[in-house]
Amino acid sequence: MWLLPFLIVATTVALSVPVGRYLARIMDGRYTPPALLRWIERRLDTGPQNWKQYALSLLLFNTLMFVFGYLILALQPVLPLNQKDSAFADGKGMLSPTTIFNTVTSFLTNTNLQHYSGEQHLSYFSQLVFVVWNMFTSAAVGFCALTAIIRGLRGDPHMGNYYLDMWRVVVYVFIPFSVLTGVLLMAAGVPMTLEPSAEVPTVQVGGMGTNEDGSPKPQVIARGPVAAVLPIKHLGTNGGGFFGANSAHPFENPTSWSNFLECVTILIFPFSLIVMFGRMIKNEQHAAIIYAVMMSLFVVMIVWAVSQDALKPNPAFTAQPAQRIVVPGAPEKVVAPLAGLPVDSTGLGNTEGKELRFGPSAGATFSAVTTAVTCGSVNCMHDSLNPLAGITPMVGMMLNCVFGGKGVGLVNMLIYLVIGVFLAGLMVGRTPEYLGKKIEAREMKLAMLALLIHPILILGPTGLFAALDWGKAATNNPGPHGFSEILYEFTSSSANNGSGFEGLGDTHGFNDATKNLTTPAPYATHWDLATGLVMILGRFIPIIAPLALAGSLAAKKRVPFTAGTLRTDTITFGFVLLGTVLLVGSLLFLPALALGPVAEHLGPIPFGG
Template structure:
């Protein structure tokens, strides 16, 4: 039955890819369509309010500057609100202002679409902060990533000279994608018993005669964009394991599809822009193949259970239920863990720290590769980066200048791609080493040995991939962890985005090369295999030594 549940969710996703991808394509194609009659007047008002009179195309530098300045301003606003939340409205529980390094870490975390939480939602932030900082940044960070992905797609597929206009894409991502979708998902979650209220904490009397405080709030509104925007920050500390955030298996499926559908549709959007839908399906197929492999590793590891417990003569036939909710079981817990790390969302319905070593490896591996669907556009951008690398390597083997989608891949593009590829392991492995070499870092590790290595590795991999989930055994709310993970989140978000925008800006200016008999095709089964091989050889082998010291060593020790 567990496999049937998983296959049903996979089937639902497959059915959603084409209609959602078609809709997203029409949003950003800048061709007149029926959406303009619905959203056009509202968007014109927004453009007038922000002073956007000229919506002409931008170069890659202008586009990058636009999204960087926007993100800097929003981060500063978020930081100020978190520091001053004690004096702001909608704070019925009287929660005080956040500590300086934690405020900075939180503002960076939500603006980079990471939502790494070193605080507990119900006790650390007010209702106003949940709405004005967390929910606001969940929309804006998702719209930023989505816009950059679309600009990158335009750059490598179009015959124009620009990547589009960031502010126009940013507004459209809000008005035509995230706001309408968030309203629909919010209404659905409210109908399924997820709370949506501004009432203060509920005080109830228990059967023993004492009192208990039950935190509530505008949960459904945050839940919808938390998943649609692949953000992951929970209203409550227990995240989607909390019954108010995720009360039953039906809401569990709704949340998984919400965080997965848009990233999964982007390869189809890419195929539409490239005027070659097979191209998009090849990328989608490569992503899905990698996803199924990691999902299988997680599911069957959790189903097998902990061999150390079985060796003690204890019945472990039900699998490893440690850290999991009974209402979800192993199947929906494993699938949720696979989806949230594939889509770099970071929301959890079970505690990843309690996964079996190989189950934890499955979640860790997807964040290390950061190409298995990914968040809002990041996964597609990174997968296309590996596609260009694969084309370049094949070109070297046959002695021909490599081409991708009608444009030559030359040294400038390869240097930028190398920067993006090398930056990701660098910002994971170097801080991990520093954490073990310093008292400030190693003092937070609560588990000795291999599991402690995995805890630290997971924290920085989650930060670098802008995922946000964590092995909660790590005592990470300290100045050292707040500052180092904040820096890793910034580098993980912006280095690859800027580098790949530069690649798109370089390619968009190049002349179109007509296809010949010697052109290496990138829309067939051969390239599908080359793409997966390139990801595994270049991406996976980079992290192999660290993985061997962590989850693999822990698995072997368990026997």
């Protein structure tokens, strides 16, 4: 039960040290590539940039990503590699315009919230060009932003060059790791083909039903160039599945070893970036403290999820006591007691929405892994996690700094760190400093902006949608669990995670609604637009504000290190940081969690009916 999470974490920690050092070497330009690549670097390098120029380049390139992505998806019906099969006789059509907007913003912000289903709605061309390209570049964007911020914090005269940084991350980091991972995944059984879906006559004749003329229907097995998407989906903490079921689908995740590999590839860069940070600021002890704080939060998340989900049966099947329900203004209701169903869950825990081949604790572990680092890939349906286990993924996304996404997670932690330094400074009555630079009003304003945008973007829209039919008509589960679905969707959007309590009705599908396998959800457009906007704001404000903060710190004079300086490389400081994260996080989000998963756990189960 505990061996799998332990193996995943231990392997990644061991790998993170050499990988982190390699990353620092690349980002500091100490690696000399072959002549051709050097020539390309010279073409890309537009010269040293200050924080404003760096931010401008970043925003310009993201605008280009939006235009490019929108064009690819909108032109899907006429572009090549649009395979036809009996489920989609004319190939894949054009998605509805709002779904394209949502999908494009979702992929360029590294969120990969999917209001579509990969195998139903995207052609192989869209998967290979739109999805894969965005996965490489959007992951690199966060990576570059972090690097620039680190350069500012250590007081470099300029923040580097954005275009050069992007190239280095994509080609020297992501590509080699992706090829290696891709080969391992294919060895485990992940398809890599351009052939259309396989159509097989089922072994039990008529198992899939019969056609009008009485002939048995075949099973149509969607496949495709999956192995090209999967490595970067995880290495870039993107999380957008080739198939609707994401990494729960046997073609995305065929064995328990592929599942292990996917967990490690999700975690490797977020772990390594802390090591890189320590190398780049030449203060590895400070980085180790941050690493330890993040790790302790992460271990708690995993232990909580596994103990609530893999060690307990699904409460839907267990005996439930009688409950008297008193709501002011409504007649009192008595819920009759229920006997436990004769179901044997020993050793398996809650298996609704889980795959067996990964082992019993794999679903809960993956849910913690994928939300801690804002990947958003799933190997079980989070909607069907036991009520209290559902807290783990939500907390991971709400704190958004337990390692966090590629680059941006550490940036979030640095914001908490600045706030922690500020609070500690106030308590001992000294001017707060960080890495030898004074933290003053301007820095605090920027830090608060970056910190508060996240809860505002989550709680505001959640309240709005929960109050209106937009949310109520979209939920797939009753009562508090329905609320959790809405809360999860906006948390996932704002944290740029992309996983979901996927029962939520937010899919429109093809613009031509008659081509869809299922009828479009009634408020799909509202969800497309609202989450699209949340993703954009939740992405760029927490990148630009810390860039400005770092730029402002870089311009300051270094104050000498004295006996009165608050040290940031001690265990005491680790506790200050941990306390800040927990205090701020729980003040912001506990009420919402109480209304969702906690209320669901307290019952009644089942709710209504």
